[in-house]
Amino acid sequence: VASIGSSFGDRNNITAAKIWLEEYNTEAEKVRPEAQEASWTWNTNITDYNNRLKLEAEKKKSEFDKRSYNQTLNWDWKNFTEINAKRQFYKIADIGESVLPTDKFQQITKAKSNMQSVYSKARVCNKPGDQDPSKCYPLNPTLENIMAKSTDWKELAWAWEGWRNETGRKMPDDYEKFVELANEAAGMNGYTDNGDYWRSWYETENFEKQMEELFIGLKDLYKLLHAYARKKLKERFVGHPFPDSGQIPAHLLGNMWAQSWGNLFTLLAPYPGKPLDVTEMMREQNYTTRKMFDLSEKFFTDLGLDPMPPKFYNDSMLDKPEDGRDVVCHASAWDFYNRKDFRIKQCTQVTMDWLITTHHEMGHVQYFLQYKDQPVVFRRGANPGFHEAIGDVLALSVSTPKHLKKINLLRPNQNPDDEELQLNFLMNQALKKIAFIPFGYLIDQWRWKVFKGETKKDEYNEDWWNLRCKHQGVSPPVQRFNTDFDAGSKFHVPNNTPYIRYFVSYVIQFQFHKALCKEAGHNGPLHKCDIDQSTEAGNKLAAMMKLGSSKEWPDAMEAITGQRKMNVSDLIEYFAPLEDWLKKEVKNETLGWDDQCGRNFTIPTPPPTSPPTTPTPTPQSSTVKPTS
Ligand SMILES: CC(=O)N[C@@H](CC(=O)O)C(=O)NC[C@H](CC1(C(=O)N[C@@H](Cc2ccc(O)cc2)C(=O)O)CCCC1)C(=O)O
Numbered sequence: 001v002a003s004i005g006s007s008f009g010d011r012n013n014i015t016a017a018k019i020w021l022e023e024y025n026t027e028a029e030k031v032r033p034e035a036q037e038a039s040w041t042w043n044t045n046i047t048d049y050n051n052r053l054k055l056e057a058e059k060k061k062s063e064f065d066k067r068s069y070n071q072t073l074n075w076d077w078k079n080f081t082e083i084n085a086k087r088q089f090y091k092i093a094d095i096g097e098s099v100l101p102t103d104k105f106q107q108i109t110k111a112k113s114n115m116q117s118v119y120s121k122a123r124v125c126n127k128p129g130d131q132d133p134s135k136c137y138p139l140n141p142t143l144e145n146i147m148a149k150s151t152d153w154k155e156l157a158w159a160w161e162g163w164r165n166e167t168g169r170k171m172p173d174d175y176e177k178f179v180e181l182a183n184e185a186a187g188m189n190g191y192t193d194n195g196d197y198w199r200s201w202y203e204t205e206n207f208e209k210q211m212e213e214l215f216i217g218l219k220d221l222y223k224l225l226h227a228y229a230r231k232k233l234k235e236r237f238v239g240h241p242f243p244d245s246g247q248i249p250a251h252l253l254g255n256m257w258a259q260s261w262g263n264l265f266t267l268l269a270p271y272p273g274k275p276l277d278v279t280e281m282m283r284e285q286n287y288t289t290r291k292m293f294d295l296s297e298k299f300f301t302d303l304g305l306d307p308m309p310p311k312f313y314n315d316s317m318l319d320k321p322e323d324g325r326d327v328v329c330h331a332s333a334w335d336f337y338n339r340k341d342f343r344i345k346q347c348t349q350v351t352m353d354w355l356i357t358t359h360h361e362m363g364h365v366q367y368f369l370q371y372k373d374q375p376v377v378f379r380r381g382a383n384p385g386f387h388e389a390i391g392d393v394l395a396l397s398v399s400t401p402k403h404l405k406k407i408n409l410l411r412p413n414q415n416p417d418d419e420e421l422q423l424n425f426l427m428n429q430a431l432k433k434i435a436f437i438p439f440g441y442l443i444d445q446w447r448w449k450v451f452k453g454e455t456k457k458d459e460y461n462e463d464w465w466n467l468r469c470k471h472q473g474v475s476p477p478v479q480r481f482n483t484d485f486d487a488g489s490k491f492h493v494p495n496n497t498p499y500i501r502y503f504v505s506y507v508i509q510f511q512f513h514k515a516l517c518k519e520a521g522h523n524g525p526l527h528k529c530d531i532d533q534s535t536e537a538g539n540k541l542a543a544m545m546k547l548g549s550s551k552e553w554p555d556a557m558e559a560i561t562g563q564r565k566m567n568v569s570d571l572i573e574y575f576a577p578l579e580d581w582l583k584k585e586v587k588n589e590t591l592g593w594d595d596q597c598g599r600n601f602t603i604p605t606p607p608p609t610s611p612p613t614t615p616t617p618t619p620q621s622s623t624v625k626p627t628s
Pocket residue numbers: 259330331332333334335356357360361364387388392502
């Protein structure tokens with residue numbers, strides 16, 4: 001194709017090239033909305049019929065992408081001097097899996113649809129104590145609530161193991177097929193493998209090294225929190241087996257993946273007598289889903305940012321449907337790339353966690369609104385981590401006792417300036433933000449190795465537990481086998497959504513918070529800052545979001561923070577008061593764990609009968625004392 005001269009005359013005619021870019025945009029604003037609409041229909045009503053329509057629309061979009069890619073070959077765009085036009089061509093030419101020939105494209109979308117369907121339809125039965133063993137439970141809300149509230153080791157282990165049996169264990173073949181075809185597509189696009197392609201979105205030299213350095217910078221803080229949680233959980237579950245090697249059994253941390261420990265707040269709060277029970281306050285005030293969204297929207301508009309378009313509330317799915325249909329409950333925010341349709345789909349519950357999630361999703365929609373007049377290919381975050389950070393930055397202000405008081409979600413007798421309450425608040429934040437760091441880091445460490453071919457299918461689970469044990473310091477509550485596929489029990493793996501973006505977000509959201517607090521004129525400790533109603537802060541955020549992905553992310557970082565690097569210093573500053581408190585609390589504890597775990601936690605093949613269903617204690621690994 002490259003040999004065909006451009007039909008617009010010479011290959012360097014920038015004027016003609018810009019005309020073509022306009023035509024591409026007009027076409028893309030028709031094709032993408034159709035693909036999004038079909039995907040939305042399936043996500044909000046999982047049926048074979050809607051799946052067929054989704055696959056058909058994805059096929060049509062991939063053909064448009066292929067055609068567009070071929071047309072970019074008519075231009076010598078890599079040598080264009082106009083940066084904006086050159087960058088648009090670069091992104092139009094980056095067509096991902098659409099590069100595959102039709103039959104292989106169908107195969108990869110089928111494999112992904114199979115895994116997404118298994119994940120979204122999964123139910124777990126045989127609940128201990130149930131009269132009717134055939135009664136089955138979904139993740140949202142039942143299993144999540146059990147993981148959040150139960151202190152019964154057996155019940156927690158049932159939910160933890162059952163979820164993995166009903167999801168990950170049914171996926172290895174489809175996942176292997178997906179990896180093979182995603183790597184093939186990446187190769188056709190000039191990348192070494194799919195991980196190389198995913199990392200290319202950060203346009204950052206030695207990106208893996210940079211991520212490792214950020215992670216190393218946060219390890220000590222995590223080890224303090226881990227040691228404290230382990231100490232208190234051993235008290236709660238006295239008599240139950242904790243491995244000598246120092247890990248915490250993964251089902252005890254209040255979350256199905258041990259990725260956020262906020263549900264352990266009542267156990268871990270420095271001053272239990274001063275609760276932050278926002279969920280109870282919301283329920284006492286008869287909060288509804290819509291009230292949660294109105295609250296979030298008001299925070300954005302009080303910063304001078306955009307309100308939701310009128311259609312938003314009509315077209316979104318903000319509650320789990322009650323008509324029994326299967327939906328993808330996992331929250332998500334949708335840009336239809338037609339500058340008019342923006343939606344959120346989530347199965348909202350009235351809790352503080354869901355108020356945070358609502359801000360997170362509204363942050364995505366705000367970014368969509370701010371860059372909606374960019375060319376279609378620039379309607380993305382400066383890098384994927386930026387898109388994940390917006391909602392969380394606002395939530396850092398909303399969560400403060402000062403702000404909770406303002407919106408009447410702090411108990412009337414509680415004083416926001418009470419230093420003990422403030423320390424409880426910091427612990428609550430740490431249980432979500434610091435606890436998350438190793439998890440946010442390790443998912444793509446695992447996937448990058450799979451894409452590189454360093455982890456073969458029969459090592460998927462051993463390598464997963466190697467990383468979970470080494471970086472997160474958790475262990476499986478029941479024996480794991482290489483016929484299990486525990487990575488597949490986490491939404492983003494079957495859904496093929498990259499994850500390092502969340503690790504990046506958790507670092508940069510504190511850099512943004514620091515910069516916006518300064519803009520808002522905040523004085524005093526960073527964790528007490530509430531940027532509410534600061535249009536100066538809002539303007540800075542809006543200016544960055546309007547860029548979309550039209551500039552490389554250091555430009556966007558500079559627009560907010562005045563400097564061009566990611567660093568962990570603001571996160572560490574935010575948690576400094578708690579760090580001091582934790583150091584005292586764990587001075588007699590051994591920090592960390594023995595990270596030579598791999599084989600200890602997975603054995604290659606299951607015994608002749610199916611793996612034990614009743615939880616057996618984690619194997620007492622070698623007597624090696626945990627490293628200090
Ligand atoms: C069409 C489409 O897919 N759109 C993208 C957005 C876009 O790319 O434009 C999208 O909506 N992705 C869904 C995903 C949902 C959530 C998630 O998965 N979160 C992570 C990690 C985490 C957890 C707590 C937290 O406070 C922040 C992050 C997890 O739950 O493990 C669920 C709850 C929060 C965010 C999301 O919103 O990022």
